[in-house]
Amino acid sequence: MFRSLIILTTFLYWCKTACAQTTTLTTDTFFVFNRLAGDQVTDFTVDNLGNLYIINNTGQIKKTGPAGDSIAVFNNVRQYGKLYLMDVTNPLRVLLYYRDFGTIVVLDRFLNTRTTIDLRKQQLFQVNAIGQSYDNNIWVYDELESKLKRIGEDGRILDQSTDFRLIVDSAPSPQFIVDQNRLVYLYDSLKGVYLFDYYGAFKNRIQLKGWTDFTVIGNAMYGRDANMLYRYEPGTLNLQNYPIPVCMQDAQKIEITPGNLYVLRKNRLEVFSYR
Structure with missing residues (x-):
């Protein structure tokens, strides 16, 4: 569970930074463009x-x-x-x-x-x-x-x-x-x-x-809609939701590993x- 939270937190930080810099990723981001x-x-x-x-x-x-x-x-x-x-x-x-x-x-x-x-x-x-x-x-x-x-x-x-x-x-x-x-x-x-x-x-x-894009990592379920990324762990009442930046809302599919x-x-x- 801890590992999946690290992935999610890092992803959200990257989204925020990437949007602030339009389509260019610089050395200040947590993720950098690897390849097409x-x-x-x-x-x-x-x-x-x-x-x-x-x-x-x-x-x-x-x-x-x-x-x-x-x-x-x-x-x-x-x-x-x-x-x-x-x-x-x-x-x-x-x-x-x-x-x-x-x-x-x-x-x-x-x-x-x-x-x-x-x-x-x-x-x-x-x-x-x-x-x-x-x-x-x-x-x-x-x-x-x-x-x-x-x-x-x-x-x-x-x-x-x-x-x-x-x-x-x-x-x-x-x-x-x-x-x-x-x-x-x-x-x-x-x-x-x-x-x-x-x-x-x-x-x-x-x-x-x-x-x-429904998936399960560990004990947590992940998915998204056009505007939000979601995480939910069965047995809790805590549905976590995070806004997807405008610059990524045209994505047909997103997968985090x-x-x-x-x-x-x-x-x-x-x-x-x-x-």
Whole structure:
């Protein structure tokens, strides 16, 4: 928790300084511009080893190391349509989800295909969110049955929750599934956060709505909207919110890691590093 607070505090200080100096960062800032990671970037994500996964406007995925060195490329971009979601929680096992085809592609650390899962063959026809599970299987949320399910790489259903409509007043339609610290977080921007244990038992619902870039670091949840950055730790009543400076409000995506700050805007992915 302390480490995540340091990251957040430093980020906010940098934002204030960067805005005061318009678009130029000088030696007085905590973060300095490191590099332009790409100028045709549509999305990206970063794993816990600092490897960067860049999706360009052709759908190609390029993996680079923390220093920007090229590691691997995934070029099989036309077979399943547009990539909907990528999960790199486990750097050795990357998940790609192509929602239009109901297909999960599992890659190794060099972005070679390990296996492909057709969710439709498992009678999973409406899945909007997937995520790595604690035991190297895959969480999926079946919206037709309103159940959280854990499946193996062969697509077989290993476990599933009770029908959400029997335990909550309004079943979610999550955009994110995060498995962290013995809890599974389902985030629905219209209804909030739903917390479950590893056995699919419902723990709590937290009405934090309207967030994008939802993530969990340690025990704290992070997200943002157009104007504010938020931090909340379950079990407390303290929702921390910090204004996003005007100079960064055009960002399509912001990701904070212990080593870098990543800002995607206007198809440009900018990487800033600590001083």
